[in-house]
Amino acid sequence: MLRIEGLTAEIDxxxxxxxxxxxxxxxxxxxxxxxxxxxxxxxxYVLSGRExxxxxxxxxxLNGVDVLAMEPEERAAAGLFLAFQYxxxxxxxxxxxxxxxxxxxxRRAKGExxxxxxxxxxxxxxxxKALSMPEDMLKRGVNVGFSGGEKKRNEILQMALLQPSMAIxxxxxSGLDIDALKIVADGVNAMRGPGFSALVITHYxxxxxxxxxxxxxxxxxxxxxxSGGPELAKELEAQGxxxxxxxx
Amino acid sequence: xxxxxxxxxxxxxxxxxxxxxGFETDIEMEFAxxxxxxxxxxxxxAKKNEPDWLLEWRLRAFAAWKTMEEPRWAxxxxxxxxxxxxxxxxxxxxxxxxxxxxxxxxxxxxTYAKLGIPLREQEILAGVxxxxxxxxxxxxxxxxxxxxxxxxxxTSYKERLGKExxxxxxISEAVQEHPELxxxxxGTVVPQADNFFAALNSAVFTDGSFVYxxxxxxxxxxxxxxxxxxxxxxxxxxxxxxxxxxxxYVSYLEGCTAPMRDENQLHxxxxxxxxxxxxxxxxxxxxxxxxxxxxxxxxxxxxxTKRGACRGARSKISWTQVxxxxxxxxxxxxxxxxxxxxxxxxxxxxxxxxxxQADTGTKMxxxxxxxxxxxxxxxxxxxxxxxxxxxxxxxxxxxxGARNFTQCDSLLIGDLCGAHTVPYIENRCxxxxxxxxxxxxxxxxxxxxxxxxxxxxQEEAVGLIVNGFCREVLKELPMEFAVEAQKLLQxxxxxxxx
Numbered sequence: 030m031l032r033i034e035g036l037t038a039e040i041d042x043x044x045x046x047x048x049x050x051x052x053x054x055x056x057x058x059x060x061x062x063x064x065x066x067x068x069x070x071x072x073x074y075v076l077s078g079r080e081x082x083x084x085x086x087x088x089x090x091l092n093g094v095d096v097l098a099m100e101p102e103e104r105a106a107a108g109l110f111l112a113f114q115y116x117x118x119x120x121x122x123x124x125x126x127x128x129x130x131x132x133x134x135x136r137r138a139k140g141e142x143x144x145x146x147x148x149x150x151x152x153x154x155x156x157x158k159a160l161s162m163p164e165d166m167l168k169r170g171v172n173v174g175f176s177g178g179e180k181k182r183n184e185i186l187q188m189a190l191l192q193p194s195m196a197i198x199x200x201x202x203s204g205l206d207i208d209a210l211k212i213v214a215d216g217v218n219a220m221r222g223p224g225f226s227a228l229v230i231t232h233y234x235x236x237x238x239x240x241x242x243x244x245x246x247x248x249x250x251x252x253x254x255x256s257g258g259p260e261l262a263k264e265l266e267a268q269g270x271x272x273x274x275x276x277x
Numbered sequence: 278x279x280x281x282x283x284x285x286x287x288x289x290x291x292x293x294x295x296x297x298x299g300f301e302t303d304i305e306m307e308f309a310x311x312x313x314x315x316x317x318x319x320x321x322x323a324k325k326n327e328p329d330w331l332l333e334w335r336l337r338a339f340a341a342w343k344t345m346e347e348p349r350w351a352x353x354x355x356x357x358x359x360x361x362x363x364x365x366x367x368x369x370x371x372x373x374x375x376x377x378x379x380x381x382x383x384x385x386x387x388t389y390a391k392l393g394i395p396l397r398e399q400e401i402l403a404g405v406x407x408x409x410x411x412x413x414x415x416x417x418x419x420x421x422x423x424x425x426x427x428x429x430x431x432t433s434y435k436e437r438l439g440k441e442x443x444x445x446x447x448i449s450e451a452v453q454e455h456p457e458l459x460x461x462x463x464g465t466v467v468p469q470a471d472n473f474f475a476a477l478n479s480a481v482f483t484d485g486s487f488v489y490x491x492x493x494x495x496x497x498x499x500x501x502x503x504x505x506x507x508x509x510x511x512x513x514x515x516x517x518x519x520x521x522x523x524x525x526y527v528s529y530l531e532g533c534t535a536p537m538r539d540e541n542q543l544h545x546x547x548x549x550x551x552x553x554x555x556x557x558x559x560x561x562x563x564x565x566x567x568x569x570x571x572x573x574x575x576x577x578x579x580x581x582t583k584r585g586a587c588r589g590a591r592s593k594i595s596w597t598q599v600x601x602x603x604x605x606x607x608x609x610x611x612x613x614x615x616x617x618x619x620x621x622x623x624x625x626x627x628x629x630x631x632x633x634q635a636d637t638g639t640k641m642x643x644x645x646x647x648x649x650x651x652x653x654x655x656x657x658x659x660x661x662x663x664x665x666x667x668x669x670x671x672x673x674x675x676x677x678g679a680r681n682f683t684q685c686d687s688l689l690i691g692d693l694c695g696a697h698t699v700p701y702i703e704n705r706c707x708x709x710x711x712x713x714x715x716x717x718x719x720x721x722x723x724x725x726x727x728x729x730x731x732x733x734x735q736e737e738a739v740g741l742i743v744n745g746f747c748r749e750v751l752k753e754l755p756m757e758f759a760v761e762a763q764k765l766l767q768x769x770x771x772x773x774x775x
Binding site: 077078079080100101102104106110111113116117118119120121122123126127130131134135170187191 | 727728729732733734735745746747749
């Protein structure tokens with residue numbers, strides 16, 4: 030369960046998050062929608078611990094543990110995963126090497142034994158098959174020369190391998206065609222269950238046709254201004270954010 | 278911006294290295310008196326029981342050295358070296374033939390253990406009688422010739438190599454046993470008066486390795502030398518000579534560690550390679566000599582002359598180096614491409630951290646027609662490190678259809694370090710093709726964050742990104758060496774975090 034209370038944060042002295050209250054119970058998928066500049070990506074970076082995002086007040090706990098006090102890698106070990114809006118390229122670092130290093134780092138943190146190259150390959154191939162990803166993506170440099178869709182699918186593959194308890198998907202649908210969108214949605218839906226929750230950040234209702242959220246929250250000007258069921262997303266699509274703002 | 282400052286600070290903190298091989302072995306030494314003069318040259322030659330021609334050869338080198346001046350063109354700074362304030366000969370006192378490792382000086386064994394030399398090879402190195410007849414099973418065997426402060430302690434796998442007619446021994450032994458080969462090739466690639474440091478080496482070299490691969494023989498194992506500098510203020514002057522006869526192949530590994538010191542130590546080695554028709558020599562170096570402490574105190578001065586001559590048609594010489602150590606590195610492994618269709622390669626990774634300085638690169642001399650060379654240089658600078666690539670590609674008038682490709686990439690970590698690229702290209706042949714590419718980049722904050730979000734620590738993230746940056750070079754190393762080199766890259770950029 031992710032619990033955020035009164036969270037405020039700033040970048041370079043400019044307040045972006047102005048008091049976020051949000052609860053994502055274990056096993057649920059919530060969507061955050063909102064216009065550009067409302068603080069959606071900032072929220073995802075603050076929760077995952079990126080430098081330059083300064084928390085000025087409030088709290089955020091994952092399964093009762095204060096994540097804001099942790100290093101980014103400790104948050105990852107605690108089960109937090111961020112699917113990046115713009116996945117980063119690591120030239121010369123093989124995707125397989127990267128994925129295995131990450132998986133083993135998390136396994137180490139949990140006190141589990143590390144996977145050797147053969148065990149890892151077997152696991153990775155299974156997961157890739159489920160995501161209809163060509164196997165040569167393992168051999169290529171991390172995100173180097175990947176198309177937009179491949180990068181996003183690579184994020185979902187990482188999620189499928191690392192098995193987080195809480196995933197934040199930051200506009201994972203942007204730049205995806207309908208087939209890629211389905212693959213990404215299938216990847217998320219396959220993870221759904223009692224041990225997994227997700228926060229899906231998106232501009233558009235389209236993704237939510239495939240990943241049907243338990244709750245939808247509207248983030249505007251650094252605050253959650255409205256929450257509701259999946260129907261709220263359709264409402265927004267029809268009437269735009271202005272209607273919410275007017276009501277709020 | 279706070280984000281940027283914080284990133285630089287954290288990256289700095291992970292790049293402060295601690296030297297893991299800083300140990301000192303306490304073994305009785307036999308020193309030459311301090312200083313350098315003709316008497317010392319004669320002393321060394323006499324100690325090694327050398328023939329007159331070699332003594333004369335050394336004396337000619339010494340005479341040349343006296344007239345020469347230290348080169349000052351490299352982008353490195355260091356206080357003047359007092360060449361009279363060093364011992365030029367130090368040898369561990371030997372007891373003949375121990376029966377088992379129990380009889381071997383325990384200090385020597387400790388040194389081997391810290392270097393990670395397997396037990397069997399330790400026995401061989403320590404000269405235990407009867408050791409070394411059985412090759413290691415299940416993996417590519419490695420023959421080791423350990424140079425322990427100037428005198429080769431022992432050479433392993435000699436018998437197996439002997440069956441193929443391969444000679445792999447210390448150069449002192451080669452002078453005694455194979456004088457005709459030594460006389461024929463010594464100084465033919467790097468002449469005595471080639472440069473200041475090569476002349477010094479020629480005058481006072483104490484030991485080194487000698488390899489001869491006969492016609493048509495593919496050396497069945499990697500040949501390996503561990504260099505160690507161990508005695509306080511002894512300069513180490515290694516001399517290595519490798520000859521690959523027609524149609525032969527050899528892969529030679531040179532690994533280096535040195536104990537921690539607070540005095541600067543001079544190392545001026547000379548390596549000469551000769552490849553005849555259709556022969557290939559692959560020469561790999563992993564160098565992690567003591568780089569000095571975080572303030573830049575101490576550390577090895579590494580002034581090395583390495584050169585290979587592709588004398589024969591279709592011969593090939595490939596240099597691969599991973600340079601993580603030394604306070605100062607001055608090193609330009611080069612190829613003289615005489616034979617038609619001969620090939621020269623240079624793959625290099627050089628890391629400078631703290632106050633390390635590296636001025637390194639290569640020279641490719643294209644003389645024969647259709648000669649080809651490839652240069653891939655990866656420089657990584659962290660802390661206050663200064664890293665210079667200095668290269669020369671010279672294409673002679675007769676090198677019709679010669680080709681060169683050069684790629685120089687620099688990676689900066691922090692904003693106090695420097696990367697410099699100084700490529701010289703001289704082309705006297707219209708049909709030659711020369712390409713040069715260069716890039717400079719930084720480890721970006723978003724790359725580090727991406728890795729850390731996936732559970733990697735800052736150090737693991739830096740290590741992974743640096744290894745990725747060096748991949749093209751690391752893949753040229755023999756398997757076992759590549760693993761070691763990857764660890765070294767990580768260690769030399771490792772710091773106090775975690």
